[in-house]
Every structure is written in C-alpha cells, then in structure tokens.
Amino acid sequence: MPLFPLFFFEKVTPTPLKKVTLLHHTELAKFLGLGSLTPHELQSWLNGESRIPGDQRISTRYAGHQFGVWAGQLGDGRAISLGELITHKMGRQEIQVKGLGMTPFSRRGDGKAVLRSSLREYLCAEAMDALGIPTTRSLALMMGEGAVEREEIEFEATTTRVFPTQIRFGHFEMAFHFGKKSELQALVEYTRSQFFDGASIEEMLHAVMDKTARMIALWQSVGFCHGVMNTDNLSILGLTLDYGPFGFMEDFNPHHICNHSDREGRYAYSEQPRVGMWNLERLFVCFSDLVTRERLIALLETYPARFQTHLLGAYRKKLGLQEERPEDLGLIESLLEMLAESKFDYTFFFRSLSRYQAGRLESLAGFRDHYPESLESSSFLARWLTRYQERLILEGSVDSKRSAQMLGVNPKFVLRNPLAQEIIASTSAGKTEALSAWYQVLRSPFQEHPEVETWAGPLPPNLKNRILSCSS
Numbered sequence: 048m049p050l051f052p053l054f055f056f057e058k059v060t061p062t063p064l065k066k067v068t069l070l071h072h073t074e075l076a077k078f079l080g081l082g083s084l085t086p087h088e089l090q091s092w093l094n095g096e097s098r099i100p101g102d103q104r105i106s107t108r109y110a111g112h113q114f115g116v117w118a119g120q121l122g123d124g125r126a127i128s129l130g131e132l133i134t135h136k137m138g139r140q141e142i143q144v145k146g147l148g149m150t151p152f153s154r155r156g157d158g159k160a161v162l163r164s165s166l167r168e169y170l171c172a173e174a175m176d177a178l179g180i181p182t183t184r185s186l187a188l189m190m191g192e193g194a195v196e197r198e199e200i201e202f203e204a205t206t207t208r209v210f211p212t213q214i215r216f217g218h219f220e221m222a223f224h225f226g227k228k229s230e231l232q233a234l235v236e237y238t239r240s241q242f243f244d245g246a247s248i249e250e251m252l253h254a255v256m257d258k259t260a261r262m263i264a265l266w267q268s269v270g271f272c273h274g275v276m277n278t279d280n281l282s283i284l285g286l287t288l289d290y291g292p293f294g295f296m297e298d299f300n301p302h303h304i305c306n307h308s309d310r311e312g313r314y315a316y317s318e319q320p321r322v323g324m325w326n327l328e329r330l331f332v333c334f335s336d337l338v339t340r341e342r343l344i345a346l347l348e349t350y351p352a353r354f355q356t357h358l359l360g361a362y363r364k365k366l367g368l369q370e371e372r373p374e375d376l377g378l379i380e381s382l383l384e385m386l387a388e389s390k391f392d393y394t395f396f397f398r399s400l401s402r403y404q405a406g407r408l409e410s411l412a413g414f415r416d417h418y419p420e421s422l423e424s425s426s427f428l429a430r431w432l433t434r435y436q437e438r439l440i441l442e443g444s445v446d447s448k449r450s451a452q453m454l455g456v457n458p459k460f461v462l463r464n465p466l467a468q469e470i471i472a473s474t475s476a477g478k479t480e481a482l483s484a485w486y487q488v489l490r491s492p493f494q495e496h497p498e499v500e501t502w503a504g505p506l507p508p509n510l511k512n513r514i515l516s517c518s519s
C-alpha cells in the first residue's frame with residue numbers, strides 16, 4: 048500500500064553518499080525486524096544502493112506557514128521514505144532517510160545534509176525518547192566523503208528516522224490552500240483510519256490538539272526549545288519532528304531563543320505553548336469545509352486548559368508531588384519566577400532538588416558548591432524552598448520516597464549544545480567512541496554516569512548557552 052494518498056507523494060531516485068560509512072545504528076534495527084541484515088546490507092539499503100522486497104522510494108508534498116507567514120509548497124526537499132515495516136514490537140513504522148539528494152521538492156536546496164546537523168538530530172531524537180517525550184526515533188547515522196557547501200565545506204551525511212507517519216500540519220495545508228478538496232478528503236480519511244483508530248474527524252482533531260499540548264508541555268518541562276515551530280514541522284501525531292537549531296535550556300531564561308535566525312523570538316522558550324495553539328489554528332482552518340466554524344473554535348479554545356493540565360502534571364512529577372492541590376499552580380509559577388531571577392542551570396537545578404530533604408538545606412550542599420549564595424536565607428531559592436516544604440508537609444511527603452521518584456524524572460543529562468559540538472568534532476575526525484558512549488548515556492539520562500559528571504552542568508561560562516544557525 049502507498050504511504051500516502053496519491054497526490055501527496057512522488058517517486059524519487061536517491062543519490063547515495065560517496066564511500067559511505069555507517070557511523071552508528073540503534074537497537075531499532077532489531078525491533079524493526081532488520082536484524083537479519085548485516086551492517087553492510089543495512090548500510091547499502093539506507094544509502095539507496097540496494098533494495099529490499101516491498102520497499103518504496105518517495106518524497107512527499109506539503110506546504111506550511113514559516114515564521115508566521117504562508118510559505119506555499121515546501122515538501123520533502125531532502126528526505127526519502129524507503130517504505131514501511133509492520134513489526135511485532137513497534138507496529139507500523141516508516142523508514143525515512145534525510146540527506147539522500149535532490150527530490151522534486153528540493154526547490155533551491157541540494158538535498159544534502161551535513162554531519163553536524165544529522166548527528167544532532169540522530170542523538171537528540173533518541174535522547175528525547177529516553178526522556179519520555181513523543182518524538183520521531185533514529186535508526187542510523189551515516190557519513191560520506193562527498194563535500195557539501197554550507198558556511199564552510201562539510202562532509203555529507205544522512206540520518207534515518209523512524210515514525211508511524213510523518214504527516215505534518217503542512218500536508219493538510221497543502222491540499223486546502225491549493226483548493227484540492229478531494230485530495231484533502233482522502234488525506235483526512237487516510238489519517239483518521241490509519242493513525243487514529245477510525246475516530247471521527249472531530250475526535251481526531253481533539254486528539255491532535257491534546258497530543259500537541261502534551262508534547263509542548265513536556266518540552267517546557269525539560270527546558271527544550273525546538274527553534275523552528277513552523278506548521279511544516281508539526282507532526283499530526285504530536286511527535287517532536289525536524290530537529291534543527293534546537294537547544295536545551297542551560298541558565299534558565301524564559302525568553303531564551305535557540306535559533307539565531309529567529310530575530311524576533313517568535314519561537315522563544317516561553318512562546319512555544321502559544322505557537323502550538325497558533326499552529327493548531329492553521330491546521331483547523333483546513334477542516335473548515337468538514338466541521339462547522341463554531342465547533343472548530345470551541346475545540347481550539349480548550350487548548351490552553353489542556354496545555355496547563357499537562358504542564359502541571361509534568362511539574363508535579365518533577366517536584367515529587369503525589370497529590371493534586373489547587374495551590375500547585377502558584378507553587379510552580381513561583382518556581383519558574385525564582386529560576387528566572389536566579390538563572391540556575393535548569394537541568395542541574397531539578398536534579399539537585401531531587402536530593403532535597405525537606406527543611407535541611409545541607410542536603411543541597413552540592414548545589415551550593417556551584418551557586419555559593421543561592422541558599423542564604425534571603426535568597427529567592429531559600430524563600431521558595433520554604434513554600435515547597437509547606438506543600439510537602441501537606442501531603443506527608445517522605446524524603447527518601449520522593450527522592451527516588453524525582454531522580455527517575457529529572458534527568459541528569461540532556462544533549463546540551465556544547466556537548467553535541469564535542470561529539471560532532473570527534474566524529475568528524477573519524478572517531479566514533481564518543482558518539483557510542485554518549486548514545487548510551489543519553490538513552491539512560493536518569494542514571495548517574497559519574498565518568499561524564501562535568502556535563503551534568505552547570506557548564507563553565509565559555510561553553511554555556513550557545514545558539515546555532517539554521518544552516519543544516
């Protein structure tokens with residue numbers, strides 16, 4: 048069966064990487080039933096050099112709003128789907144390689160990807176999955192000897208992604224805004240029947256809204272900034288999709304912008320929830336011939352509450368709170384204000400708080416080593432801890448139990464940009480040890496890994512808070 052209704056894809060011919068090397072592949076090879084292929088066979092299939100029975104080679108047609116502006120047709124300019132696999136462990140999964148050359152949707156691009164951006168996407172998707180955040184997964188990272196021109200000349204590379212479907216908000220926008228009514232209908236039917244258990248259109252839209260709200264709430268809870276939340280980068284399944292200039296928050300700043308092309312901060316950390324709703328509105332517009340305007344508006348208006356429920360749930364877990372109480376919203380808001388004032392390293396703060404023993408500031412001695420004045424009695428943190436402690440007492444929280452639970456939700460390691468850069472540097476130099484080692488760490492981010500303690504943060508000032516360009 049084709050991966051999409053007809054209008055939405057074109058058959059393509061991949062351009063294999065030259066003298067390709069398989070730098071790394073994940074355990075998904077096994078789960079996807081590709082375990083019987085040798086690494087060389089896997090490499091040659093993913094590089095477009097060989098075929099396996101039933102595979103397909105297609106790129107899809109989508110449109111989108113980029114930075115708030117209608118951008119017209121975009122499409123998979125450098126991504127080629129090799130088809131789908133039906134598996135015992137993971138159900139239906141599509142395999143898509145990014146960087147195998149030009150497609151009918153490449154516009155002015157070269158269809159290539161460089162190692163830097165491929166490795167970032169490859170590792171971050173796997174890291175996000177390990178953090179429990181819905182995302183596309185990664186199968187393989189490959190590098191070739193061909194040169195790719197960006198700000199500098201770089202080596203060509205590909206990352207292979209895996210997902211039940213890549214359908215984006217932009218696929219619906221493509222049909223709707225180009226007046227393709229029957230094609231839109233076909234896409235809606237296909238999406239509903241294949242990926243939403245045959246739900247009605249309204250039920251499906253409700254689910255998309257809820258999944259989007261949940262995904263963004265979880266991003267906020269780990270300090271993740273996506274950087275390019277254009278409608279063509281939003282998955283209908285609420286999966287984190289298209290990792291570009293993303294960043295994990297280091298020193299907490301709600302207005303942090305991770306993408307330096309985003310001059311106005313449209314996609315700043317604090318804007319992400321609102322952008323989620325704006326994007327949903329762009330999606331819902333495409334359903335205006337299928338659902339009444341009143342129903343669409345009513346549905347959209349439930350987004351803020353859904354988002355807040357997911358966000359509260361995520362922060363309650365981060366704070367080790369078992370019960371839901373009305374004062375929790377205030378406690379969490381004051382926590383975020385305190386963090387913004389204090390500019391603590393976001394990940395390190397929550398990891399440290401996971402060892403807090405109520406009323407005993409000495410349990411935060413490791414935190415004080417990095418932030419010497421943070422616990423003085425007049426500090427924002429000390430004042431917030433008093434409030435937290437009162438809340439803990441209300442539910443009779445037991446330190447040891449809470450701590451164990453919090454250490455399982457507050458990661459010690461996230462893919463900080465400077466860390467990604469280190470891994471990229473050594474991998475470009477032909478050494479894959481760091482890549483393999485960090486893959487393991489990022490797949491178990493709640494474990495201690497004392498051998499790489501320094502990367503748990505906070506990082507020294509010369510490394511912190513780097514932002515990245517879009518050039519990928």
Ligand code: AMP
Pocket residue numbers: 121122123124125126152153154155156157158159160275280289291519
């Ligand atoms: P992105 O910012 O990566 O989400 O890409 C936005 C659009 O540009 C998508 O339609 C991509 O397929 C396309 N694109 C990005 N980079 C390239 C490239 N090197 N060659 C062709 N198309 C590209």
Ligand code: MG
Pocket residue numbers: 279280289
């Ligand atoms: Mg994209």
